[in-house]
Amino acid sequence: MFNKNVVVIQSISGDQQPLSVVENLTHSPFCVRVYDPPFDGKKEKIIQATVDAIGVYEKTDDYVLEGWTSSLQFKVMVDLREPLIDEVEIA
Numbered sequence: 001m002f003n004k005n006v007v008v009i010q011s012i013s014g015d016q017q018p019l020s021v022v023e024n025l026t027h028s029p030f031c032v033r034v035y036d037p038p039f040d041g042k043k044e045k046i047i048q049a050t051v052d053a054i055g056v057y058e059k060t061d062d063y064v065l066e067g068w069t070s071s072l073q074f075k076v077m078v079d080l081r082e083p084l085i086d087e088v089e090i091a
Contacts, residue, residue, distance in 0.1 A: 006080060027077045029058055034072040034090075043072060046090055051076055053088045 008028050010021050032054065037046055051057040051074075058075035078084070 028080055029075050030078045032076050037072050047074055049090045050088050054085045
């Protein structure tokens with residue numbers, strides 16, 4: 001992020017034109033963090049609700065789901081053609 005804008009870098013190869021990369025660069029992986037998750041085993045539900053609000057689920061590290069942590073961190077593919085969401089409220 002730079003000045004509230006997403007900066008995405010994509011390498012190009014050989015005879016590929018830069019404009020073709022821009023046209024095909026529609027999604028990018030983002031790391032998402034949820035602070036102070038509940039202790040009562042709702043981690044998967046929180047992750048799913050967050051993912052549903054902002055993108056497509058990509059990956060969660062195993063240690064996140066195994067025990068209590070002060071935050072949940074996982075990867076989501078975000079559509080770069082849509083405005084970024086900076087906050088999601090989960091009931």
